[in-house]
Amino acid sequence: MHDISAIVHAQHVLNAGYQCLVLDAPAIASMAQPGQFVHLRITGLEPAALRRPFSIYRASDSQLSILYKTVGRGTEQLSRLRPGDTLTAMGPLGNGFPLETHDRWPVLVAGGYGVAPLSFLARRLNRQGMLLVGGRTAADILCTEEFTALGWDVRVATMDGSQGTHGLVTTLLDAWLARPGHPAATFYACGPDGMLRAVAERAQLAGSPAWLSLDKHMVCGVGACLACVQRLRKPDGTTWIARVCRDGPIFEAGEIVWEHPR
Amino acid sequence: MNTPPPAAAAARPDLAVTIAGIQMQNPVTVASGTFGYGKEYAHLVDLRQLGAITVKGIRLQPWDGNPLPRHVEVPGGMVNAIGLQGPGVAGFIRDYLPFLREVGVPVLVNIWGTSVEEYAEVAERLSDVEGIAGLEVNISCPNVKEGGASFGADPRTVAALVAAVRRRTRLPLIPKLAPNVPNIRPYAQAAAEAGADALSLINTIPAMVINIETRRPVLANKVGGLSGPAIHPVAVKLVWDAAQAVKIPIIAMGGITGPEQAIEFLIAGASAVAVGTATFIDPGTVLRVIAGIEDYLVRHQIQRVRDLTGSLLTT
Numbered sequence: 001m002h003d004i005s006a007i008v009h010a011q012h013v014l015n016a017g018y019q020c021l022v023l024d025a026p027a028i029a030s031m032a033q034p035g036q037f038v039h040l041r042i043t044g045l046e047p048a049a050l051r052r053p054f055s056i057y058r059a060s061d062s063q064l065s066i067l068y069k070t071v072g073r074g075t076e077q078l079s080r081l082r083p084g085d086t087l088t089a090m091g092p093l094g095n096g097f098p099l100e101t102h103d104r105w106p107v108l109v110a111g112g113y114g115v116a117p118l119s120f121l122a123r124r125l126n127r128q129g130m131l132l133v134g135g136r137t138a139a140d141i142l143c144t145e146e147f148t149a150l151g152w153d154v155r156v157a158t159m160d161g162s163q164g165t166h167g168l169v170t171t172l173l174d175a176w177l178a179r180p181g182h183p184a185a186t187f188y189a190c191g192p193d194g195m196l197r198a199v200a201e202r203a204q205l206a207g208s209p210a211w212l213s214l215d216k217h218m219v220c221g222v223g224a225c226l227a228c229v230q231r232l233r234k235p236d237g238t239t240w241i242a243r244v245c246r247d248g249p250i251f252e253a254g255e256i257v258w259e260h261p262r
Numbered sequence: 263m264n265t266p267p268p269a270a271a272a273a274r275p276d277l278a279v280t281i282a283g284i285q286m287q288n289p290v291t292v293a294s295g296t297f298g299y300g301k302e303y304a305h306l307v308d309l310r311q312l313g314a315i316t317v318k319g320i321r322l323q324p325w326d327g328n329p330l331p332r333h334v335e336v337p338g339g340m341v342n343a344i345g346l347q348g349p350g351v352a353g354f355i356r357d358y359l360p361f362l363r364e365v366g367v368p369v370l371v372n373i374w375g376t377s378v379e380e381y382a383e384v385a386e387r388l389s390d391v392e393g394i395a396g397l398e399v400n401i402s403c404p405n406v407k408e409g410g411a412s413f414g415a416d417p418r419t420v421a422a423l424v425a426a427v428r429r430r431t432r433l434p435l436i437p438k439l440a441p442n443v444p445n446i447r448p449y450a451q452a453a454a455e456a457g458a459d460a461l462s463l464i465n466t467i468p469a470m471v472i473n474i475e476t477r478r479p480v481l482a483n484k485v486g487g488l489s490g491p492a493i494h495p496v497a498v499k500l501v502w503d504a505a506q507a508v509k510i511p512i513i514a515m516g517g518i519t520g521p522e523q524a525i526e527f528l529i530a531g532a533s534a535v536a537v538g539t540a541t542f543i544d545p546g547t548v549l550r551v552i553a554g555i556e557d558y559l560v561r562h563q564i565q566r567v568r569d570l571t572g573s574l575l576t577t
Binding site (some may be wrong): 001003046047048049050051088090163216217219220222223224225226227228229241246259 | 295296297298302303305318326327329330331332333335337338339340342344347490491492510519538539541542543544545546
């Protein structure tokens with residue numbers, strides 16, 4: 001783990017409101033694994049502003065990228081940074097997705113820009129699989145051509161029907177699971193809490209492992225402050241409180257004790 | 263003829279301080295709750311350079327803390343309501359203390375409870391193990407329903423609590439006082455007279471943030487404590503007030519982001535300081551503060567950092 005000055009290499013505008021920031025940060029990029037994140041101190045915010053965590057979208061020996069949506073003053077300021085500007089980056093942080101699929105078919109489930117760490121994962125898995133991706137509208141569907149280029153089966157759902165199936169991404173998942181004779185799967189998911197929980201429930205019914213990337217508001221990023229905690233269940237039935245930033249952000253669905261039982 | 267010594271080799275200033283009998287190589291520690299149990303930051307901060315390590319609050323049994331969200335960013339800082347989540351005394355001794363012993367700097371353990379007896383028992387249990395230099399007695403956490411701030415709300419309860427803990431441990435006791443009182447002096451005096459060896463101040467300032475769209479509190483606990491640069495001038499005033507009321511040393515904290523704010527605390531009367539929220543933003547802050555204090559002493563030709571304590575000029 002490093003806390004270094006990183007140089008903005010490029011800012012790419014993707015769909016409306018979404019951007020890709022490319023950083024020259026070799027110390028972090030060369031160690032990064034899919035599912036890990038970086039904690040950025042955004043230059044130009046007031047000095048007391050907290051850091052912002054971002055999933056790693058891409059990493060090479062020298063550069064790493066994040067994919068983000070402009071949603072608040074942190075990401076607004078981030079979007080103003082130009083090539084040559086510097087910011088402070090801590091990482092790679094967190095545990096990352098397990099890359100061993102145990103002869104199961106990888107099924108990736110993404111909500112909106114939750115596709116970013118799954119795109120990185122698809123590049124590092126040793127086999128092709130399927131991406132199910134959902135968004136509010138067609139503009140929220142990102143990166144699908146990358147999966148197609150890697151030979152992945154890509155299926156899209158939008159809430160307004162402007163691209164792919166009309167409905168939630170779980171509509172796609174249910175349709176696939178209902179098909180007789182579908183192969184044994186390992187699920188990997190990143191997106192809103194409701195989507196993660198829906199994937200967890202379906203994976204449990206199917207007897208499949210599901211690796212979920214949890215998104216909780218973080219402060220320190222290293223497990224010190226206890227702002228981003230999640231209760232987990234051990235195999236013996238006892239529970240403990242994990243730190244999403246340090247012990248996660250990737251957890252197996254069966255471990256998670258959801259806050260409001262259904 | 264003897265060769266004169268090289269002129270440039272001026273002696274470095276003496277940064278060492280002794281607080282409540284605890285020898286610190288410099289006057290800078292970290293604020294409880296902002297540095298975990300030390301090892302969380304071991305990859306980013308050379309822990310051996312700290313004056314002391316102050317760990318997160320410990321009560322007798324493991325404690326879950328509050329539901330999420332537990333924090334919210336505000337201009338000039340953040341409001342948190344973590345709720346003193348912790349491993350309990352036995353968990354701390356088993357899982358965290360061995361690492362801290364290896365670091366080799368004094369360890370201050372922040373303790374709390376929901377009864378006077380619990381505080382005393384936690385203190386007693388921690389007195390029986392190696393590697394603890396002192397106890398910061400948390401009587402000012404705004405984020406737990408029982409215990410915490412309720413013991414710090416009246417000078418008489420402060421005195422009773424400190425006296426009760428005093429009877430059960432030989433470890434130095436450092437009560438951590440609340441900022442939200444009309445006058446800090448009687449609280450500081452009550453703690454000192456009951457046997458406190460030093461004082462720690464300030465804790466976070468009780469605060470609240472409302473989401474106007476949902477008309478709900480942002481924090482699950484509804485209210486929390488404000489920390490960060492916004493509270494620094496408040497803390498300086500309280501440290502100055504307390505320093506005039508008692509002779510025991512003060513560890514000051516609240517909004518330190520660099521050496522300047524730490525030096526202000528020392529001038530106001532603190533003998534040591536703690537870096538808190540700034541660590542979340544820049545983990546290197548604590549080391550930058552130590553180096554900056556040393557530079558300041560050189561620049562002002564002050565030989566010993568303890569000569570800076572209480573050096574405020576008011577005329």
